[in-house]
Structures are given as C-alpha cells and as structure tokens.
Amino acid sequence: MTVWEFATGTASQTQQLAEQLARLLRAGDLVILSGELGAGKTTFTQGLGRSLGVREGIISPTFVLVRIHPNLPDGHNPGGPDLVHVDAYRLATPGEIDDIDLENTLDSSVTVVEWGADRVEHLAANRLEIELVRAVGGHAPAAGPAAGSTPDPAVGPVPSGILDFADSFDTDEDDDEPRTLRLQAIGPRWDGIDFSVLGRPVNTTE
Template sequence: MSVWEFATGTAEQTQQLAGKLAALLRAGDLIILSGELGAGKTTFTQGLGRSLGVREGIISPTFVLVRIHPNMPDGLNPGGPDLVHVDAYRLGTPGEIDDIDLENTMDSSVTVVEWGVDRVEHLAASRLEIELVRAVGGARPAPSAPTASGIASTLDGTDFSASFDADEDDDEPRTLRLVAVGPRWEGTDFSVLGQLVNTTE
C-alpha cells in the first residue's frame, strides 16, 4: 500500500489530475472516491472520463445508482475501457452492491464508485482509494432518496435538488489523498499526477 497527497486549486486542476491518472488506468481497475458533498467527486470523474475518451455527459449518478459511459471510437482513447460511474450513497452493504451486478462490467471498464468506502472493496484485489478534501470545511446536509415528485430533499426536508450537479463547481483549493492498494499498483510512481504534498510508501 502506498499513500500520496496532491493539491489542486481549481476544479480544472482537479480534472487535469484525474486526466493524468487516466493514462495509468486499464480495464478492470477500481477507484473508490470519498469526500463530503461538494468535495469534487463528480468533477474528478469528469476529468477522468474525458481522458479515457468515453461518452460525454458525466453527472452524479445519485438517483440512478449506475451510469455507463462507453468508450468512443473517435474520442481521445479509441479502444480504451468504458467508464462505469456508481453512487453507493444509498447502498448500505456489500450485498446491495452485488445486487447491481458490477461484476459484469468490471473486466471491460474502469469502475469509479462514489461513497464506496466499506462497500465495494470486495470487488477487486487491487484498488485506488481517493479522498477529496475541501480546504474550507463545512459539511452540507446529507441527501435522502427522491420524493414521490422526483425532487430530492435533505433529511430535514430542505430542497436539495439543485445541489448534486452544482456542488462540484467550486474553485477552491483541495487536497486529494490517494491510497494505492494491492499488487496492481505496487511500485507505481503517482508523482506524475500533479503538485505533490506528501507521500508515504
């Protein structure tokens, strides 16, 4: 296991870092993203997807749980892996993860799971765990499932529907903590990704 920390100052820099990571990825890789609401998980995934050359339109899969973005023949990485983007926030156990059948796409895709800590580690022997930390704290309210009208709300009833896609746009400093687990990543030099803050082998 190795631990790396990087600093980004804007959403664009976060996407650039993710784009550099994409060059190290191949089909079968699992990435687990964590961080409070608004930390930049979807922004990171957008940068990753762009460099992987998958279909555009990456947004948070909060209410559909899984979005599959196929590799585009005329994209930046023709013949590369698809991107499977998962939001595990409302999936409480590894068994519920198994119910959405990610095993069927793992071999042909890079799989990115938001809120996946303690839920998806059993899917692969190796993984990248990436935590995004905003420089300015202050957790936002946690979302609940959609209401009957399809509008999301917080647990206290506040309308939360505008926050999921907009919460990723803040241009503020972030620290990205990358933990590389398993034999797939042994000896990998992640310093190529960006402004290195700290590393622990």
C-alpha cells in the same frame, strides 16, 4: 502502504490531475472516491472520462445509481475501456452493491464509485482509494438517513426523497476552492507505480 497527497486550486486543476491518472488506468481498475458534499468527486470523474475518451455528459448518478459511458471509437482513445460511474450513497450493504451487478462490467471497464468507502472494497483486491478534501469543510453524513428515523418535531415531516436528495447530491458549486487529494493504491496491480506523474505531491506518507 504509501499515501500520496496532491493539492489543486481550481476545478480545472482537479480535472487535469484526474486526466493524468486516467493514463495509468486500464480495464478492470476500480477507483473509490470519498469526500464530503461538494468535494469534487463528480468533477474528478469528468476529468477521468475526458482522458479515457468516453461519451460526454458525466454527472452525478445519484438517482440512477449507475451510469455507463462507453468508449468512443471515433474519439482520441479508441479501443479504451468504458467508464462505469456509480453512486453508492444509498447502498448500505454488500448485498445491495451486488444487486446492481457491477461484476458484469468490472473486468471490461474502469469503475469509479462515489461514496464507495466501506461499501465496495469487496469487489476487487486491487483498487485506488481517493479522498477529496475541501479547504473549507462542509457537513456530509457518512451514510444516508437511518431507516425508520423520526423527523424533528420542530421541523415537521419531510416529504419522502427530500432528505436523500439533500444529503446525497454531490453539488460541486465550490469547485474553484483549494482541495487536497489523498490517493492510496491497494493491491499488487499498483506495485511500483510512481504517482508523482500526476503532479508534484505535497506529501507522501508510509
């Protein structure tokens, strides 16, 4: 299984790569995005949405979990798929994923799931897994705060919701620093697809 690596230096370049990828996408495709806080997952999704020709206003769906951006019939890609944008950070089990009924839109839309690694793979045998890596790393936990965890007594209690906000909000304030994007295509849907059309890869590994 081949892993493609691409380098971008700015938010604009990250979005341009996403726009190129969008031209390969069709209804039913699942894209799983991973990466630390500020890695650019939402920035990447904005580029996808622009190329797909969906309604503007793509922001991180941290608090609503799912946002649906419909295709614009008077846009540059009429008749294309809608974009379903998901934040799976708070969803710890396959059952919680199933509760938001992504199956209802999966076949008719392009579905992009931030923080989706190890959470949504059961939704589709065919998927793209994309990891965004910042040149200067920051801290990001793999999952939300454990249920029933005890606050540090030196800090004192933290109001409900503050930990979730701080740990899950994907701020892209450092968009213009270099990034590496690692893309892995899984399933027969992607057999024979040459992802070098996204740009010049810096590395490919089997």
